[in-house]
Amino acid sequence: MLFQQQKIQLSEYSRLYHLIVPKDNLLRKINEMIDFSFIYNELLDKYCSNNGRTAESPVRMFKYLLLKTIDVVERSRYDMSFKYFLEMSPEEDVINSSSLTKFRKLRLKDMDLLNLLIGKTVSIALEKGIIKSKSIIVDSTHSLSRSNPYSPLEVLRQRSKLLRKAVYSMDEDFKDQMPQKNESNDIRKEIAYCKALQKLIESDTTLSEIPAVKEKLNLLKETVEDTQENYIISKDVDARVGHKTADSSFFGYKTHLAMTEERIIAAAVVTSGEKGDGPELPKLLNQARSNGMEVDTIIGDAAYAGKENLKLKDQQGNKIKIVAKINPAITHGARKEEEKFDYNKDADMFVCPAGHLAMYKRVQGKKIHRCNQTMTYYFDVEKCKVCPLRDGCYKPEAKSKTYSVSIRTDEHIEQEVFQQSEYFREKSRHRYKIEAKNSELKNVHGYDRADSYGLENMKMQGALAIFVVNLKRILKF
Template sequence: STHTEARYHKTTQREMLKKASTSLKAALKAALKDSDKDIYLPDEPEKRASLDEYNEYCHELLNTVQESPYSELPTIKEESSMLSEILDNQIDCYDQSIDLDARIGHKAVNSSFYGYKTHLAMTDERIITVATITSGEAFDGQELPVLVQKSKAAGATVNEVIADTAYSTLENLKDAQSNDYKLISKLNPSIIKGTRSEDGFIFNKDADTMQCPAGHLAIKYRIDKRSNQKKNTRIKYFFDINKCHVCPYRNGCYKENAKTKTYSITIKSDYHKNQEAFQKTQYFKERFKTRYMIEAKNSELKNIHGYSRCDAAGLSNMQLQGAVSIFAVNLRRILKLKGEVCPNEEK
């Protein structure tokens, strides 16, 4: 899969000051509408004014309003506080998005993005057979059966699937066996209960830790060998209890007044044992080396076709962008395989 940032507007501090000062002036004019009094307000800087000029103007405006008899009116007090906070905190900028379908996904423990994921299936000839697009928090592994079935429906013959560790889940190993194809995906000991268990916990392979139904990552883990209990080894993950206190999914997941929140996984499965033996074979090792091709295709989509950022807000628009971009990528590849030259491409 590859991620795409949601469309957003980066609002600068100058724009924030302009917006806050305009709102304050509007609130003051509304208060003066039914009054015979008038207040002198400083002139707003010209459109090309610098940040320093806007800072000076906003300070003067704020002082004028606070010295007026209307400063304690609720609306004016609220707008004044907003403008004062921007001036005092010296906020550089903030990102503003109206994309209601986008979600936060994790590329690593300390790296996240806000947007969507595109899950791709590709042939050895580097032709994309099918793609599904989800919000950013979706788990990669759960899309594999869908990609396989859609690829078959599109006319592709699926004898094997080469993928990263996110796809070596229990459900995917079972699906590979039942649908008679080899899954060339390295095992991760933590991916034991599948793509998404009934309680909604999944293993986030990018962050290399467990993720709860609300999208929060575990802060640490512990391995319990339990040798004296004649039980299989398990991995216990610990979550931030402060996030659990206010989590909208806490009912049925977090016990009130509990001091910790943990989630345990028992390491056991014949499917995983068979896969572990398979990944030690020379065939597995040689075929797994070709997995880089999908990363190169993701890079092509992003760097050449602008797929790193959404062109418009909403999942349906992201799906349309994905369809057009993938069509263009496939067309370029087909022309190259046929020995023809793509438009705007040198021989």
């Protein structure tokens, strides 16, 4: 049961806050600037109105989450600025830390917290006249998964060994029937061995139904399926391998950001790590608009100068100015949506839908007919042969797998002229701001690594971190 109780309760000790928590304290300033009742209203239907024990205030629980980068529950027992921010009486005891976990998992479930919180801060910035520009600066930043991927080869070998041991404990004579082990480091051969082992044990219905054997058998089957799909194994099933450069990669997530020239984040999209930057631009633009922004210019790097992005229009139907230097690699030509690969600007290579990076590239066509030139990207066919998405993408027995893009289009020729303008040069000077914002999120608010497993938890972490940095920026004005 929930009733609205959001202000500090009357207490003979309340005057301590005026003595101990200074007026320039960040938490005091946030409390005075923003009315958190929007959280109460948003979560009202998540609680029962006429049954059960009285629930903790959702506003207070949300504030605990804002403070969660510190050992919040224990510190809020002694830190008066924390208690003031949480609207507690000075002598009031803190919550049980397990309540915060339940609030996050049960009350905030199925809620677009990311867009809600960004929208709230953007509306405050617009009301106070802080946002004056009609430009957004776009970029992405990566966050490492809480879990590192294991070598699939090692995991398959470990789990097939556990299955064999379970079988031998029931029937020692089964050793003579076992398929020959794979002694190489070829993952395809290891998968083939595991499948043969699995098939053999399943053929003995009596043995395969023994609980100790059945458990290990099912575990191996699941591992083989996961390995065939992702080529990685991790507790974090939503995380993926992304590429920072042609020679370096990370395992985790990407947060795609759109920020105003005044350094207020106006939109964000959280994806798994392998996603390209360019395709997320329309989503960022739509979110920024829905949060109240009027956008006529987008500032970014080469990843955002794809042909489709150069066609984007503002709400009046005028072409949006894309302040991003063109790169011939990012146009997709006339391919169908399902045939498109993502361009990775850091590696300067394309990534296939399964997440594999091209090995190298070559220009095709004569230079004098540059309009018809294409850039061809070459992929590792050994990966294609066992890829779960190979149907319709890789032809059986083909010696190579390539992906070609046209180098110049009318949109890019027009963009090339725009790059020479003074407006383009002046707006380009603002791009560094978003790199500083990415650094603040990572180094000050712990956004360099995920706190929990899963994409939804990463979105929640992003929502809280962005909400705080936006509030801090607004207070500076």
